[in-house]
Amino acid sequence: MSKMEVKTSLLDNMIGVGDMVLLEPLAEESFIKNLRKRFDHNEIYTYIGSVVISINPYRALPIYTPDKVEEYRNRNFYELSPHIYALADEAYRSLRDQDKDQCILITGESGAGKTEASKLVMSYVAAVCGKGAEVNQVKEQLLQSNPVLEAFGNAKTVRNDNSSRFGKYMDVEFDFKGDPLGGVISNYLLEKSRVVKQPRGERNFHIFYQLLSGASEDMLKKLKLERDFSKYNYLSLDSATVTGVDDAVCFRTVKNAMQIVGFMDNETQSVLELVGAVLKLGNIEFKPESRVNEVDESRVKDKNELKEICELLGIEQSVLERAFSFRTVEAKQEKVSTTLNVAQAYYARDALAKNLYSRLFTWLVNRINESIKAQTKKRKKVMGVLDIYGFEIFEENSFEQFIINYCNEKLQQIFIELTLKEEQEEYIREDIEWTHIEYFNNSVICDLIENNTNGIMAMLDEECLRPGTVTDSTFLEKLNQICADHQHFESRMSKSSKFLNDHSLPHNCFRIQHYAGKVLYHVDGFVDKNNDLLYRDLSQAMWKANHSLIKSLFPDGNPAKINLKRPPTAGSQFKASVATLMKNLQTKNPNYIRCIKPNDQKASHIFTDSLVCHQVRYLGLMENVRVRRAGYAFRQPYDACLERYKMLCKQTWPHWRGQARDGVEVLLKDLQIPEDEYSYGRSKIFIRNPRTLFSLEEQRKRRLHGLATLIQKIYRGWKTRTHFLLMKSSQVTVAAWYRRYAQQTKYKKTKSSAIMVQSFIRGWKARKILRDLKYQKRCKEAVTTIGAYWHGTQVRREYRKFFRAHAGKRIYAFTIQRIMQKYFLELKNKMPSMSPCDKTWPARPYLFLDSTHRELRRIFHLWTCKKYRGQFTDQKKAIYEEKLEASEIFKDKKALYPSSVSQPFQGDYLEINKNPRYQKLNSLVEEKIIFADIVNKINRANGKGAQRIFLLTKSKFMLADQKSGQQIKSSVPLAELTSVSMSTQSDGFFALRVKEGTTAAAKGDFLLNSERIIEIITKLHRAGLDLTKEKIQIEITDEFLVQFKQDKVCVKFIQNGPKNGTMASCKRKNNRLLEVTVPSP
């Protein structure tokens, strides 16, 4: 819930009573007790209706923070505990929202906290009103006018370290939105006598001390001043400093404030020059100088000081000097100059100082006004703040106290008038019968003082103006005559002898019974002070000054504007300005702050009953309460009242639906409050007696306890019930889940058991069925088998006759076919490689296939050979043909043959064509040489060998000598060759037999030896066959005959033992035998 919505009341947590109207019983004693009680609890503010009583706490309380400002902002007056902010807020809001001009009247004796209160009100208003650069500047200027005025108008007194020595009324002006526009300050009667003389324990105005402590050396020099206070007669020395205040710091604050307010630097300088001049004036002393006519004439003692003042103010020294010595009186165009004696000179000096200072002060106020003046001509709303000196009763009271107390008397009057008026207005507004209220009206006292014909002031003025010797005692005599009958005037010498023996009333005094008490005034100085004379010579001297500020302060010194009429007396001036102020205040809505000083020691925590009692009396606070309570002590709007007390009645609790007023009516009836105790206004209920209110409060308190218990009870019940319900529902949930789980488990178990039993049963059933089916199947099979057999038997029996004739053959043929198929397929899979040399062949599977198997092997071999041959080129074919022929001739016949099979037949081993060695031989042979090699020709005679080249062509063979020029020794045509002989053994001997009768035959047959015998013979055989188509006869035998010339020689081949060398050798044994020894293999 937001702060604004909390409905609170002043009555909440009240210490004592927050509003004195509610005080019961109403007596001075209880009044003070209540104030003391609240003060002890730091509650320095208490109300009397809408009036705020403020007791000076003499210490900083934490109740002026921005948070507090926010707390009180826009709240109703009675909503929160009493505070000056509540009053300020109320005033500001009714100014802004209801367009009512306001004035805040702050009264109380010196040191009671008026100035502080006025500053608090200003700062509150500044905090809550509009914001923005321009507005902030106005605010700042308004707030900063305070330090300036305080420096010049405040002083330390025995009662207050910062006592305002002037009355101040400040109008703050606002626009329609409530934003500040500017202000106007009025000042009242500055206590100027302080400039020249201060009572014991008091100081002059702050600015003098601030200037001397805070100004720079440079500035002091310019002002021709010295820092030491003791150098100045006008500064009392016994209390030159104020504890806790640094004058130097204050000086800077003041200068800064002057700048903010808008003082130009030269203006500030001029002001300070004047302050300096006043100080220096005090140091001018006079000495008597006897004259002829035995009149003492005064002379300035030390002219140096005078000179400095004149320099400072730009006055001609002689002019000022003369003004201190002579007095010119002008009457009816006649100028009479009289000399001044020393006393008169001092009087003139002090009068000048006082006048200078007070005029400077008035100038300052006007200058500030100029700065803070609202810049618009539009209608403005105004809030006036009056901080005026309070009622003063000193041991010795003089003219000032008389004036001040008169002012307070007027304020009291306006207070009573306005309070009563307001009260009456409210009654009328609320339509309540107005009962006459008895109260003390101080207008008689005011009349005693201000009456134009026989008032004390009028008397005083009369005395001042009267020609002839006028003294204070003549004035008193006059009073004694004229005012003697007045019931508030007392004097020893008055006509009525009432006071003849009153020793408390001295002869040179008169006493006035003010509303706030009796005050004894000493008449000494009344006439002088009222006259407030400044010799014209002095004002003229000042006017002549070459200093614009001082010149402007003394316009009366201008000889051109000599006014022979006496200036109005101080009293009449004051009376007039008070009258204006009163008029001004009467047009505004008043708000009162009554300040009270708790003790005389300026100490916190001390509450002196007697002192407070005195103030309560003279402030008329009891009267105030009585007036307020005269009709009805307490009033409250209906809704607020209903809201607060509705719990006391069943009909209105907890809600009242109808009008608030009806609700309050029901409520009060129900509570049986006597009808004469209250009255119904239009918007408020008026309660006559505070007792009624307190009994209501008491009942409310008790009821609140009951309600609290009820709320507690209901809350606890609710809480427990909610908890219980939660537990219950949780329990149900848990149980449900558990049950579900248990049932699930149980079900799963049952299900699985059922499935198990089922499966067993099904298995059993299925097995049974299977058994049955198997049995049936077997039965069926058995039947089928039996049937088949039986059928077969039947069929066979039936068809036997048909089977017998062919079945055997067919079965046989079929079987054979099957076997053959199988055989061939197997053979196909086991086929050996295609190499003709590969002799492998699968084993024969069946005996009856033996011949076929072999035949197939043979065919396969032939086929592989054919395939092999098919790959041959013609050349290779020819070689193989030769090899084949060699095989046909020699195989199994000659032992040398197998070793030749692997030797390829090269033919021309000598490479006759290419080899240059045989070039000649080559040229001799015309035909193509089929074979050429070196052979051994066996000598027919001894059997020894000689190397010959053997050449073979298509038609002949030749033998050429290898060494001797390659001569062809013999050339035999193949047609003449009859046969060839050789052994069966591994030797290379062979004999070529030539046809008898041919030319070749002449030498006989040829016996040759060659390693390549197989090739030679084969080639010979082929060539011969090609040539003659007849085969040459080839004889292979170990013993053959050869024709050597005419002899026939037998060539015999003998195998010798292994010992006799490795080569075959030939030996002629005799004419008939040629033995060839062949090594055994």
Ligand SMILES: Nc1ncnc2c1ncn2[C@@H]1O[C@H](COP(=O)(O)OP(=O)(O)OP(=O)(O)O)[C@@H](O)[C@H]1O
């Ligand atoms: N509300 C407050 N809180 C704290 N201190 C306060 C308060 N009001 C006043 N004082 C103290 O009391 C002193 C005197 O107060 P203030 O100057 O306002 O008195 P005054 O009524 O204006 O007196 P005078 O009539 O002499 O001018 C202040 O300087 C300050 O120390």
Ligand SMILES: [Mg+2]
């Ligand atoms: Mg003050």
